[in-house]
Amino acid sequence: MQATTTASAIDIVAWFVYLLAAVMFVMGLHYMNSPKTARKGNFISAAGMVIAVVMAFVKLFVQHDLIHSWVAIGLLVAGIAVGAVAGVWSAKKVKMTDMPQLVSVFNTVGGGAAALVALNDILAAEGTPALVVLITAGLGVMIGSVTFTGSLIAAGKLQGIGWVKKLSLPGKSVWNVLFALLTVASLVMLCVMPGQRLLWSVLTTVFALCYGLVFVIPIGGADMPVVISILNACTGTAVAMSGLAIDNVALIVAGALVGSAGVTLSVLMSKAMNRPLLSVLAGGFGGSDGAAGSADGPEGTMKETSADDLAVQLVYADKVIFVPGFGLAQAQAQRELADLGELLKEHGVEVEYAIHPVAGRMPGHMNVLLAEANVPYEELVDLDDINPQFPSANVSLVVGANDVTNPAARKPGTPVSGMPILDVDKSQNVVVMKRGRGKGYAGIENELYFEPNTQMLFGDAKAGLQAVIAAVKELLA
Amino acid sequence: MPSLVISVTLFILALLIGIEVIGKVPATLHTPLMSGANSIHGIVIVGVVIVAAEADTPLSFVFIFLAAVLGTMNVVGGYVVTDRMLEMFKSDKKNEGGAK
Numbered sequence: 001m002q003a004t005t006t007a008s009a010i011d012i013v014a015w016f017v018y019l020l021a022a023v024m025f026v027m028g029l030h031y032m033n034s035p036k037t038a039r040k041g042n043f044i045s046a047a048g049m050v051i052a053v054v055m056a057f058v059k060l061f062v063q064h065d066l067i068h069s070w071v072a073i074g075l076l077v078a079g080i081a082v083g084a085v086a087g088v089w090s091a092k093k094v095k096m097t098d099m100p101q102l103v104s105v106f107n108t109v110g111g112g113a114a115a116l117v118a119l120n121d122i123l124a125a126e127g128t129p130a131l132v133v134l135i136t137a138g139l140g141v142m143i144g145s146v147t148f149t150g151s152l153i154a155a156g157k158l159q160g161i162g163w164v165k166k167l168s169l170p171g172k173s174v175w176n177v178l179f180a181l182l183t184v185a186s187l188v189m190l191c192v193m194p195g196q197r198l199l200w201s202v203l204t205t206v207f208a209l210c211y212g213l214v215f216v217i218p219i220g221g222a223d224m225p226v227v228i229s230i231l232n233a234c235t236g237t238a239v240a241m242s243g244l245a246i247d248n249v250a251l252i253v254a255g256a257l258v259g260s261a262g263v264t265l266s267v268l269m270s271k272a273m274n275r276p277l278l279s280v281l282a283g284g285f286g287g288s289d290g291a292a293g294s295a296d297g298p299e300g301t302m303k304e305t306s307a308d309d310l311a312v313q314l315v316y317a318d319k320v321i322f323v324p325g326f327g328l329a330q331a332q333a334q335r336e337l338a339d340l341g342e343l344l345k346e347h348g349v350e351v352e353y354a355i356h357p358v359a360g361r362m363p364g365h366m367n368v369l370l371a372e373a374n375v376p377y378e379e380l381v382d383l384d385d386i387n388p389q390f391p392s393a394n395v396s397l398v399v400g401a402n403d404v405t406n407p408a409a410r411k412p413g414t415p416v417s418g419m420p421i422l423d424v425d426k427s428q429n430v431v432v433m434k435r436g437r438g439k440g441y442a443g444i445e446n447e448l449y450f451e452p453n454t455q456m457l458f459g460d461a462k463a464g465l466q467a468v469i470a471a472v473k474e475l476l477a
Numbered sequence: 478m479p480s481l482v483i484s485v486t487l488f489i490l491a492l493l494i495g496i497e498v499i500g501k502v503p504a505t506l507h508t509p510l511m512s513g514a515n516s517i518h519g520i521v522i523v524g525v526v527i528v529a530a531e532a533d534t535p536l537s538f539v540f541i542f543l544a545a546v547l548g549t550m551n552v553v554g555g556y557v558v559t560d561r562m563l564e565m566f567k568s569d570k571k572n573e574g575g576a577k
Contacts, residue, residue, distance in 0.1 A: 025517050026494055032510050033501045035566040042513055046556040056526035072532040072541055079545025087554030103512050106551045110518045113548035117524040120540045132481050239518045244484050246527055252484055253491040254520035260495025261514040364507030368562050376569035382504050
């Protein structure tokens with residue numbers, strides 16, 4: 001009798017501690033609304049996590065007979081130690097250009113852990129688990145497994161691992177439908193025939209793992225940001241489902257928060273790319289570019305310029321807007337661009353950076369890359385705020401960005417039509433730094449390059465910017 | 478089953494809070510937001526501790542060890558890398574100490 005009272009008391013304490021952790025996660029995300037408070041937010045969220053984990057351990061020691069679960073606790077602690085070392089190591093080592101891969105890897109492990117917890121809950125139950133547990137834990141297994149293999153492939157593609165990129169899937173929709181059906185069928189069987197739950201839960205896991213593969217393999221590399229967001233949402237949902245299965249408020253609330261974050265960001269991204277979310281997920285675009293080739297290319301010739309000419313234009317300008325794209329990051333030239341900006345500002349030129357929502361490989365990626373190069377965040381301006389400013393800019397310098405500056409997006413009938421673009425062409429002069437004459441991801445020529453006020457500077461962005469910096473320094477000397 | 482009803486209610490309310498809070502995050506911070514949210518789903522580690530209490534078969538021991546490794550890597554790595562990113566966000570007014 002005494003024991004039961006203690007147990008329920010600790011249950012109530014635990015409930016409120018988990019709730020506190022959940023509140024701290026919400027606060028942490030709330031403080032992310034400004035770069036000034038964001039670091040504090042991350043800290044609050046981490047503190048919430050520590051509180052929740054400590055509570056779980058306290059409950060473990062108070063409620064259970066230690067002798068029986070000694071092995072489990074030893075393995076648990078060892079696992080946490082290994083995971084912590086691996087986590088810190090990878091987080092310290094990663095380059096900022098490789099952030100999307102790392103997020104994807106963390107998704108993989110999070111999804112895997114959620115699937116394991118749910119799977120264990122189904123298998124370890126004594127007697128037949130309740131239908132509710134079967135449904136929620138089954139969903140946790142399913143979603144977690146899909147995220148596991150899906151994120152792994154996504155990370156491989158983003159990392160540019162050759163054989164992962166070359167993977168292709170003939171008849172992709174057939175496989176997609178097949179494995180989706182098999183997964184759902186196994187899940188249903190698991191709920192209908194809980195007597196054979198080992199068989200059906202293993203089948204659900206295997207089919208879901210296969211579905212994760214066939215889901216992500218056909219999707220093109222440039223669509224990966226959306227996919228990562230979606231998979232992030234999936235992991236969150238898997239965690240929430242595991243939370244429902246083991247009846248834990250912290251898992252439910254945290255999972256739901258991550259789920260909504262993932263969905264919100266995916267919707268934002270796909271809007272900025274002008275593609276319905278579903279078409280990204282169906283994996284069209286990236287594979288075939290048949291439609292793109294038929295569009296009429298713009299007429300005219302490109303005018304080339306030199307680093308010296310560009311330096312003159314920049315130095316005598318009142319206002320300059322930089323338009324960085326992922327080409328800048330690929331050339332590792334963020335610091336050069338930041339240095340050039342600093343140099344011009346010291347000379348009294350107004351400098352701003354126009355950031356398109358899909359610049360980079362994940363939402364907000366370009367902002368992180370430029371922050372790393374010490375560009376103050378006030379100078380990074382969103383699409384909506386920078387577009388009215390282009391007409392007053394003497395020079396716009398586009399570095400490694402293509403489709404997001406194509407004025408063809410304003411006309412119907414092209415692959416980029418309707419996509420929100422930066423109105424670079426409205427500035428008085430445009431200089432485009434570009435590696436070669438190749439087309440952008442959408443596979444069409446950029447009309448901007450043929451405008452009378454546009455000049456091209458071909459070559460590597462890093463070397464080109466260094467030449468411009470040297471020329472500017474010479475002019476100012 | 479009233480406990481499930483409450484749990485599902487919590488889930489849905491938390492979804493709504495999430496959408497509301499996330500919608501206010503500026504585009505500048507979307508990458509740290511994503512990695513921060515990513516570490517939050519590492520809360521699954523709490524689930525691992527809870528199921529560890531009931532583990533008694535070799536299979537579940539394996540599951541617990543693996544899940545603990547994966548979940549902790551997710552949490553710890555996620556928070557560390559998010560902090561690393563946020564530390565870099567500096568304001569223009571250099572004397573005011575940047576992102577803190």
